[in-house]
Amino acid sequence: MTAVNRQLVLNSRPKGMLAPGDLQLKETAVPGLQDGQALARVKYLSIDPTMRIWMAADSYLPAVAIGEVMRSFGFAEIVESRHPDYRKGDRVTGFTGLQDYVAVELASQAFQKVPKIPFVSDTVFLGLLGINGLTAFFGMEMAAPKKGETMVVSAAAGATGSIVGQIGKIRGCRVVGIAGTDDKCNWLSKDLGFDAAINYKHRDWKGKLAAAVPDGIDIDFENVGGEIMQTVLGLMNLHGRVVVCGLISGYNKQDPGMMSLGTVILKRLRVEGFLLLDYVSRFMEAATQLGQWKMFGKIKDRETIVEGLEKTPDAINMLFTGANTGKLIVKI
Amino acid sequence: MTAVNRQLVLNSRPKGMLAPGDLQLKETAVPGLQDGQALARVKYLSIDPTMRIWMAADSYLPAVAIGEVMRSFGFAEIVESRHPDYRKGDRVTGFTGLQDYVAVELASQAFQKVPKIPFVSDTVFLGLLGINGLTAFFGMEMAAPKKGETMVVSAAAGATGSIVGQIGKIRGCRVVGIAGTDDKCNWLSKDLGFDAAINYKHRDWKGKLAAAVPDGIDIDFENVGGEIMQTVLGLMNLHGRVVVCGLISGYNKQDPGMMSLGTVILKRLRVEGFLLLDYVSRFMEAATQLGQWKMFGKIKDRETIVEGLEKTPDAINMLFTGANTGKLIVKI
Numbered sequence: 001m002t003a004v005n006r007q008l009v010l011n012s013r014p015k016g017m018l019a020p021g022d023l024q025l026k027e028t029a030v031p032g033l034q035d036g037q038a039l040a041r042v043k044y045l046s047i048d049p050t051m052r053i054w055m056a057a058d059s060y061l062p063a064v065a066i067g068e069v070m071r072s073f074g075f076a077e078i079v080e081s082r083h084p085d086y087r088k089g090d091r092v093t094g095f096t097g098l099q100d101y102v103a104v105e106l107a108s109q110a111f112q113k114v115p116k117i118p119f120v121s122d123t124v125f126l127g128l129l130g131i132n133g134l135t136a137f138f139g140m141e142m143a144a145p146k147k148g149e150t151m152v153v154s155a156a157a158g159a160t161g162s163i164v165g166q167i168g169k170i171r172g173c174r175v176v177g178i179a180g181t182d183d184k185c186n187w188l189s190k191d192l193g194f195d196a197a198i199n200y201k202h203r204d205w206k207g208k209l210a211a212a213v214p215d216g217i218d219i220d221f222e223n224v225g226g227e228i229m230q231t232v233l234g235l236m237n238l239h240g241r242v243v244v245c246g247l248i249s250g251y252n253k254q255d256p257g258m259m260s261l262g263t264v265i266l267k268r269l270r271v272e273g274f275l276l277l278d279y280v281s282r283f284m285e286a287a288t289q290l291g292q293w294k295m296f297g298k299i300k301d302r303e304t305i306v307e308g309l310e311k312t313p314d315a316i317n318m319l320f321t322g323a324n325t326g327k328l329i330v331k332i
Numbered sequence: 333m334t335a336v337n338r339q340l341v342l343n344s345r346p347k348g349m350l351a352p353g354d355l356q357l358k359e360t361a362v363p364g365l366q367d368g369q370a371l372a373r374v375k376y377l378s379i380d381p382t383m384r385i386w387m388a389a390d391s392y393l394p395a396v397a398i399g400e401v402m403r404s405f406g407f408a409e410i411v412e413s414r415h416p417d418y419r420k421g422d423r424v425t426g427f428t429g430l431q432d433y434v435a436v437e438l439a440s441q442a443f444q445k446v447p448k449i450p451f452v453s454d455t456v457f458l459g460l461l462g463i464n465g466l467t468a469f470f471g472m473e474m475a476a477p478k479k480g481e482t483m484v485v486s487a488a489a490g491a492t493g494s495i496v497g498q499i500g501k502i503r504g505c506r507v508v509g510i511a512g513t514d515d516k517c518n519w520l521s522k523d524l525g526f527d528a529a530i531n532y533k534h535r536d537w538k539g540k541l542a543a544a545v546p547d548g549i550d551i552d553f554e555n556v557g558g559e560i561m562q563t564v565l566g567l568m569n570l571h572g573r574v575v576v577c578g579l580i581s582g583y584n585k586q587d588p589g590m591m592s593l594g595t596v597i598l599k600r601l602r603v604e605g606f607l608l609l610d611y612v613s614r615f616m617e618a619a620t621q622l623g624q625w626k627m628f629g630k631i632k633d634r635e636t637i638v639e640g641l642e643k644t645p646d647a648i649n650m651l652f653t654g655a656n657t658g659k660l661i662v663k664i
Contacts, residue, residue, distance in 0.1 A: 060598055225593060239610075244596050259596075261557060261589035264576050264605035266392055271603040273596035278571075 036106035040076035127327030136163035147172035157184035225257030302326030368438035372408035459659030479504030489516035557589030634658030
């Protein structure tokens with residue numbers, strides 16, 4: 001065990017994309033353990049759009065303070081323990097932060113143990129069985145799709161969107177995804193069974209989207225906001241539902257996503273905000289169902305893995321340029 | 333019976349408030365009747381914010397065409413009939429338009445007969461038992477208030493808002509109204525039983541509103557939009573509900589009301605658009621309940637009456653300056 005703990009510390013609040021120096025690499029000593037603590041070696045970091053929110057300002061969680069280790073989810077393994085609940089070799093997920101080592105406190109609720117599943121990569125606990133799968137599961141519960149309805153999901157080739165769409169298919173919907181490359185669109189329609197996938201970087205994508213939803217749109221599972229959302233809303237049916245799960249197009253900007261309330265009245269839409277933290281008590285229920293779907297081949301997942309803690313700032317920016325397909329992970 | 337039918341015709345689409353000439357008075361002959369038609373004398377016109385929408389552009393109904401009689405609800409009495417369902421003296425409400433006389437066609441669904449109720453003014457069929465009471469009734473069904481919750485209603489001294497608030501009290505809510513004069517606020521809190529009423533024209537109204545909702549806001553019954561709505565949203569509780577019924581602050585402007593989706597996620601709000609036309613098949617059910625509430629003194633209504641068809645343009649503008657309390661009616 002090395003005695004050095006590398007950490008990425010928030011040095012300045014980014015304007016737009018992360019610039020060099022917004023996150024600064026710092027070396028500290030690996031903390032010595034006291035009774036009731038365990039030490040975990042971080043192996044995988046979950047790279048999520050919401051990190052950009054945590055860097056900017058207080059929101060559903062307090063903003064990360066300047067000088068603090070940047071908050072993140074991650075997967076870690078216990079390497080030393082004076083904690084009654086953990087033994088060396090135990091595997092945990094939780095708020096590891098962007099660093100090599102994290103201390104697990106006695107009273108902390110920040111981590112939970114995860115099993116070793118044969119033939120399944122550990123990273124599944126960050127994606128399909130982590131925040132993305134759980135978000136997709138409970139977000140689709142909010143959407144309450146009915147058989148035969150048409151659902152559109154934006155950022156469809158992302159970690160959450162790709163699972164949302166597959167749950168939509170399981171529920172019997174016509175599912176149309178919106179993504180930013182032809183490769184992603186091919187993955188969605190050929191591998192994941194989406195009924196159509198539209199590349200919003202094509203000039204005529206709005207016409208193609210309209211053609212892909214001949215009966216209009218009943219559900220917008222919204223991960224993006226901005227112009228993409230407005231285009232989808234223009235095709236919504238009366239009494240359509242909008243699950244506002246993410247607004248990634250706005251996270252790098254000052255202005256939050258805006259929505260026309262005139263449209264809400266005109267189409268009698270039901271627009272609902274979604275946050276995963278409201279469902280903590282039901283995570284196991286959802287993970288069990290998601291795991292079963294994966295086992296039976298009903299849901300496929302994919303990962304983009306970047307190697308090296310020091311590459312994390314670039315990895316975060318990849319979310320906003322659309323360079324990843326499926327779950328984006330940094331392997332330390 | 334005079335042989336002249338005075339009509340207010342849409343001559344130009346208003347920019348902002350109605351200007352002289354936007355509605356033009358025109359005299360035509362009272363139409364002769366064919367078999368299957370009846371002729372009704374219009375007695376009262378219902379003056380509603382939505383008329384401003386009908387003047388502007390296609391929405392949930394087509395825009396009124398330039399040169400057409402301006403659309404409105406009204407109360408009328410049959411003066412001559414060659415129609416199997418109507419006799420002289422029958423009383424109807426429906427789309428009379430801004431004119432002295434209207435022909436009732438055989439196949440038309442535009443009118444329905446209303447009874448003569450002892451001790452009750454005919455105008456009740458335009459307000460409490462008309463579009464405002466019905467809007468309040470079904471809008472509150474959408475809001476689904478629970479006992480002990482806090483509800484805020486904007487344009488609270490208007491025809492719809494005043495009934496919404498009283499239904500909120502019947503349902504056991506803490507009800508706070510927002511209105512634009514101290515007189516209106518006194519009426520709401522002293523006569524109608526609102527728990528508080530805030531005059532948004534006072535400098536410190538935002539602080540007063542916050543003080544009036546010590547447990548936060550669970551329901552926003554929104555009739556106004558804009559800054560008033562934003563202030564209310566800032567005080568919403570997690571998982572609050574917003575019924576978007578009207579956006580009167582925006583009807584005179586080009587821009588429709590906008591809403592921050594960041595707030596929708598952060599507070600996990602459920603925002604739903606309301607339109608009365610979705611509930612046509614249940615109007616009698618609602619009117620029965622509203623009539624009962626009125627009879628038992630649980631709901632009080634109030635009217636502002638303007639005399640003379642030619643005063644209608646001024647009356648419409650009164651809605652936007654807040655010059656009316658309760659239902660605004662033009663008596664012809």
